[in-house]
Amino acid sequence: MLDLLKRPVYTFQEFILLSIRAIRGLFRKPAYWGDTVIQMDLIGVGSLPVVCLTGFFSGAVMALQMSRALQTYGATSQVGKIVAITMVREMGPVLTALMVAGRNSSGMASELGSMKVTEQIDAMRALGTDPVLKLVKPRLLATAIVLPLLTVIADFLGLVGGWVVACVMLQLTPGAQYWETAWRAIEYNDIAQGLIKPFCFAIVLALVGCYYGMQTTGGTQGVGRSTTQAVVVASVWVVVLTFIIGRIFTNL
Amino acid sequence: MAPDANERVMVFDSVCLSFGGECVLEGISFEVLRGETLVIQGAAASGKTLILKLALGLIRPTRGRILLFGEDTTGYTDEQWNDIRARIGMLFQEGGLFDSLTVEENVAYPLLNQKRTPLSEAEVRRRVEESLEFVELGHTLDKFPSELSGGMRRRVGIARAIVTQPELLLYDSPTAGLDPITATTIMALIVKGRDASHATTVMVTHRHQDGELLDRYRWDPAQGRLVPAEPGTTRTRYMVLREGRIVFLGTPAEFDACRDEYVAKFASR
Numbered sequence: 135m136l137d138l139l140k141r142p143v144y145t146f147q148e149f150i151l152l153s154i155r156a157i158r159g160l161f162r163k164p165a166y167w168g169d170t171v172i173q174m175d176l177i178g179v180g181s182l183p184v185v186c187l188t189g190f191f192s193g194a195v196m197a198l199q200m201s202r203a204l205q206t207y208g209a210t211s212q213v214g215k216i217v218a219i220t221m222v223r224e225m226g227p228v229l230t231a232l233m234v235a236g237r238n239s240s241g242m243a244s245e246l247g248s249m250k251v252t253e254q255i256d257a258m259r260a261l262g263t264d265p266v267l268k269l270v271k272p273r274l275l276a277t278a279i280v281l282p283l284l285t286v287i288a289d290f291l292g293l294v295g296g297w298v299v300a301c302v303m304l305q306l307t308p309g310a311q312y313w314e315t316a317w318r319a320i321e322y323n324d325i326a327q328g329l330i331k332p333f334c335f336a337i338v339l340a341l342v343g344c345y346y347g348m349q350t351t352g353g354t355q356g357v358g359r360s361t362t363q364a365v366v367v368a369s370v371w372v373v374v375l376t377f378i379i380g381r382i383f384t385n386l
Numbered sequence: 387m388a389p390d391a392n393e394r395v396m397v398f399d400s401v402c403l404s405f406g407g408e409c410v411l412e413g414i415s416f417e418v419l420r421g422e423t424l425v426i427q428g429a430a431a432s433g434k435t436l437i438l439k440l441a442l443g444l445i446r447p448t449r450g451r452i453l454l455f456g457e458d459t460t461g462y463t464d465e466q467w468n469d470i471r472a473r474i475g476m477l478f479q480e481g482g483l484f485d486s487l488t489v490e491e492n493v494a495y496p497l498l499n500q501k502r503t504p505l506s507e508a509e510v511r512r513r514v515e516e517s518l519e520f521v522e523l524g525h526t527l528d529k530f531p532s533e534l535s536g537g538m539r540r541r542v543g544i545a546r547a548i549v550t551q552p553e554l555l556l557y558d559s560p561t562a563g564l565d566p567i568t569a570t571t572i573m574a575l576i577v578k579g580r581d582a583s584h585a586t587t588v589m590v591t592h593r594h595q596d597g598e599l600l601d602r603y604r605w606d607p608a609q610g611r612l613v614p615a616e617p618g619t620t621r622t623r624y625m626v627l628r629e630g631r632i633v634f635l636g637t638p639a640e641f642d643a644c645r646d647e648y649v650a651k652f653a654s655r
Contacts, residue, residue, distance in 0.1 A: 248485075257482030260442050261546075262468040262499040 169272035178280030193292030197299035210306040214316035217296035226289035231335035235368040239343035243364035246347025247357040281336035401450035425597035428627035434590040443467035475547035481539040483531040517549040537568035557589040581605035
């Protein structure tokens with residue numbers, strides 16, 4: 135039994151140690167701003183198309199699925215409210231994070247994993263560079279900055295998707311009413327929740343991707359394994375964290 | 387002041403290394419004097435590369451002490467290690483070049499990371515070009531490592547290792563996976579690098595020819611090629627590892643005369 139637990143406990147311990155070093159690294163020099171901007175471009179601009187599509191269609195699907203239920207109760211005017219609350223609180227942050235996990239956590243794991251198995255990370259240390267500062271810190275910073283921004287874009291496009299379905303396709307409610315109810319439905323609590331979630335997800339996505347990359351062993355096969363593990367673990371953490379943060383905000 | 391030939395550049399004192407309770411190096415004790423060449427041989431997974439990684443502080447020993455340039459590195463932080471590493475050049479087995487950087491940026495990397503001696507951009511460029519000319523790759527400045535052959539990548543790795551003119555050079559299987567002609571070219575560059583800077587050299591290798599070249603040849607700058615060296619002048623010693631333990635440590639003559647069956651496999655006879 136102890137042997138079974140040894141591996142996950144060791145992995146968790148190493149992950150926490152890397153996280154502490156990375157977060158402490160945020161306050162240490164050198165800053166590697168150039169690398170951070172490159173990562174922001176890769177993660178932010180690179181993920182924009184997939185995040186836009188996901189956001190738009192998740193809002194559209196939400197309006198479509200809710201339309202029948204709302205018609206039953208004669209509450210079609212509330213479609214904007216439902217789409218807004220769902221997108222801002224939950225679907226926007228979670229779906230954006232899952233997209234970024236699939237695209238960027240895997241990318242970080244495979245890039246750093248390849249560097250690990252080809253001794254580039256050892257070479258970096260041998261040449262006087264701390265890989266946590268040079269590789270992990272820019273990715274962590276970049277993800278923490280761009281994921282909330284991507285989430286805001288996904289939220290807005292989700293509302294647009296909902297409007298297209300509710301007002302243009304199904305004509306459930308006038309456009310002005312849709313936007314009015316959507317706007318009035320969102321409270322500060324929702325906005326805070328919708329921004330704190332992607333920030334927390336960003337930290338986990340970047341650290342999980344970097345952790346699995348830097349722990350890679352076993353050549354190219356090992357790189358593939360790390361990439362898969364990074365996506366799976368990051369995605370699971372997103373779902374777990376959204377519940378925990380949602381629970382905290384429910385009590386507020 | 388002339389460097390002291392009896393100065394101990396690298397000392398391993400009863401070093402042991404374990405991974406998850408499994409001992410991979412046990413009771414490793416040896417020293418390398420300034421200007422000496424140490425050739426480390428042994429079967430695969432005998433712990434040769436680990437010795438180089440320990441010497442660079444990339445892994446820490448479970449027990450024992452490692453002294454570099456007279457400093458006991460036990461308990462050193464990464465910051466302190468970086469000061470030591472600035473005096474060491476290392477060629478990794480596959481070159482260890484950064485994929486995302488050009489050849490020029492790769493070779494310039496150690497110069498730009500040396501905080502103690504900031505260099506001007508022009509000086510960095512000059513040293514990089516000089517180093518690449520040394521390995522006869524002056525024309526590859528703008529290329530990426532992926533555009534180079536295995537032998538060329540190894541040569542760029544040598545250029546990067548020597549660009550800071552380190553006092554101690556470590557080579558990890560520099561000829562592994564190369565054809566005999568390219569391997570001889572690489573070894574000639576390593577001998578050239580050693581003799582041009584009088585650096586202390588530690589080389590891990592599988593091939594007995596590599597050790598022989600380091601022991602029996604020297605670089606003649608006048609002729610621009612390797613020439614036979616007087617016996618003993620290259621100050622070369624051999625070390626043979628078996629399953630994480632030193633089974634032989636001695637001069638080339640002792641190495642050739644050793645009757646141990648395992649050691650004899652690595653000697654030229």
